Amino acid sequence: MKEKDTGPEANQEDLWRDAARHHWLQDHYGADQAVDDLSRIMVKGDGIHLFDVQGKRYVDAIAGLFLMNIGHGQEEVADAVSRQLKKLAYVNSGAYSTLPATELSRKLAEITPGDLSRIFFCGGGSEAVEIALKMARQYHHLRGRPNKSKIIARRGQYHGSTYAAMSLTGPARFRGIFEPHDPQARHVERPYCYRCPWELEYDGGACDLQCVKDLERLIKFEGAETIAAFIATPVSAGNQVPPPEYWSRVRDILQENEILFIDDEVLCGFGRLGTWFGIEHFDIEPDIVTMAKALTGGYIPGGAVAASEEIAEAFADDTFHHGVTYAGHTATMVSALKSIEIMERESIVQNAAEMGGYLHRRAMEVLYEKHPTVGYIGSLGLLMGIEMVQDRETKKQWAKGRDHPYAQALTAKLRDRGLAIRAGNLIVLSPPLTIDRAAIDEIIDILDESITEMEEKPKWRTR
Numbered sequence: 221m222k223e224k225d226t227g228p229e230a231n232q233e234d235l236w237r238d239a240a241r242h243h244w245l246q247d248h249y250g251a252d253q254a255v256d257d258l259s260r261i262m263v264k265g266d267g268i269h270l271f272d273v274q275g276k277r278y279v280d281a282i283a284g285l286f287l288m289n290i291g292h293g294q295e296e297v298a299d300a301v302s303r304q305l306k307k308l309a310y311v312n313s314g315a316y317s318t319l320p321a322t323e324l325s326r327k328l329a330e331i332t333p334g335d336l337s338r339i340f341f342c343g344g345g346s347e348a349v350e351i352a353l354k355m356a357r358q359y360h361h362l363r364g365r366p367n368k369s370k371i372i373a374r375r376g377q378y379h380g381s382t383y384a385a386m387s388l389t390g391p392a393r394f395r396g397i398f399e400p401h402d403p404q405a406r407h408v409e410r411p412y413c414y415r416c417p418w419e420l421e422y423d424g425g426a427c428d429l430q431c432v433k434d435l436e437r438l439i440k441f442e443g444a445e446t447i448a449a450f451i452a453t454p455v456s457a458g459n460q461v462p463p464p465e466y467w468s469r470v471r472d473i474l475q476e477n478e479i480l481f482i483d484d485e486v487l488c489g490f491g492r493l494g495t496w497f498g499i500e501h502f503d504i505e506p507d508i509v510t511m512a513k514a515l516t517g518g519y520i521p522g523g524a525v526a527a528s529e530e531i532a533e534a535f536a537d538d539t540f541h542h543g544v545t546y547a548g549h550t551a552t553m554v555s556a557l558k559s560i561e562i563m564e565r566e567s568i569v570q571n572a573a574e575m576g577g578y579l580h581r582r583a584m585e586v587l588y589e590k591h592p593t594v595g596y597i598g599s600l601g602l603l604m605g606i607e608m609v610q611d612r613e614t615k616k617q618w619a620k621g622r623d624h625p626y627a628q629a630l631t632a633k634l635r636d637r638g639l640a641i642r643a644g645n646l647i648v649l650s651p652p653l654t655i656d657r658a659a660i661d662e663i664i665d666i667l668d669e670s671i672t673e674m675e676e677k678p679k680w681r682t683r
């Protein structure tokens with residue numbers, strides 16, 4: 221392998237050409253890769269900032285991909301992982317525990333909601349979802365209900381890219397061409413009042429929450445005796461905060477029908493919504509929780525599934541028929557322990573709640589007030605979704621997909637002004653939870669200027 225200089229004197233055109241040719245960027249469009257764009261080679265992270273190979277600074281407004289909750293460049297995490305790897309890198313977690321795995325599972329049992337007490341480790345979010353589904357199905361087997369095997373998810377919700385997780389994932393572009401899907405996957409409507417499929421107004425519950433009724437109808441139609449679990453995230457797509465009574469009504473229906481609730485906290489967990497776990501906002505207790513992303517602060521890949529006492533008890537005389545090599549890797553364990561320690565020591569969850577309120581206020585008073593193409597802003601904690609529309613009356617979107625010229629032009633404008641973000645019909649904000657007011661103001665200013673340009677000089681239309 222040739223050594224390549226990635227420092228400032230590197231031949232930067234060669235660098236991007238090699239990156240474009242050999243590094244298969246995920247969820248990225250091929251034609252765009254041909255662009256000579258060095259701003260996509262990042263070399264450094266520090267706090268809420270990223271720096272590209274040319275030295276340009278960006279505010280990381282999406283925390284990597286919803287995971288760098290404690291910010292970039294936390295040397296404490298790197299040092300702790302390095303010390304652990306020198307001592308003991310790996311043991312087979314089918315046979316042994318380790319000191320950090322014991323400590324982390326105890327800590328997760330303490331900070332997760334309800335009576336979740338048994339932690340199964342894995343490598344990431346999609347894997348955690350697969351594990352949760354299998355755990356739910358085996359649980360029903362063990363309790364003498366082997367026909368309970370279907371899983372209900374919500375349309376429009378992302379749960380991962382592996383096969384069963386993809387089958388439950390809503391957006392068609394993630395699953396369309398990969399038929400046939402898991403035949404046990406079912407879907408109901410999501411609780412997103414701005415785009416209510418029944419075109420009803422919530423109006424204090426006047427709609428009688430058709431999104432909940434949809435779940436009730438599906439359970440009746442399929443037969444409760446065939447359904448293992450309902451999987452959902454506390455809040456979806458950044459801005460889909462459900463009506464206040466949504467979760468308690470869903471919980472009652474699930475309990476009546478002996479259907480487990482899998483709370484997918486891969487994105488909302490670890491402070492993102494201003495609470496340790498997103499579901500804490502809604503005062504209900506899940507049976508199973510999936511986590512990944514910010515579990516380790518984003519420094520090492522890792523995921524976990526937490527199960528309730530009742531589920532753990534059902535497995536008392538049996539093994540859970542699932543195993544992956546990297547479960548409980550010590551680097552993952554130590555990275556998670558150190559990240560949680562930093563979050564506690566520096567009151568990062570509280571900061572997320574406080575800064576989330578400030579972000580929402582600024583976004584409403586600047587972006588919503590000024591821009592007719594901002595259709596709707598929803599947020600909870602430091603997770604925000606801004607829906608861009610052609611006009612507020614019709615709520616018509618620009619186009620589907622991040623390969624559309626609107627999405628590409630908006631993303632380019634934001635990037636030129638130093639914002640690393642995901643933008644299109646939906647602009648999703650999810651900065652590191654260590655952010656302060658000044659950085660939020662900077663993000664709002666950049667969005668304001670870029671959206672103004674999109675509205676005033678819509679050259680992107682001819683691109």
Ligand SMILES: Cc1ncc(COP(=O)(O)O)c(C=O)c1O
Pocket residue numbers: 344345346347349378379380381453484485486487512513
């Ligand atoms: C809610 C949710 N579940 C599962 C996943 C899949 O996680 P991963 O990308 O680590 O496989 C994601 C990823 O974005 C997610 O947001």
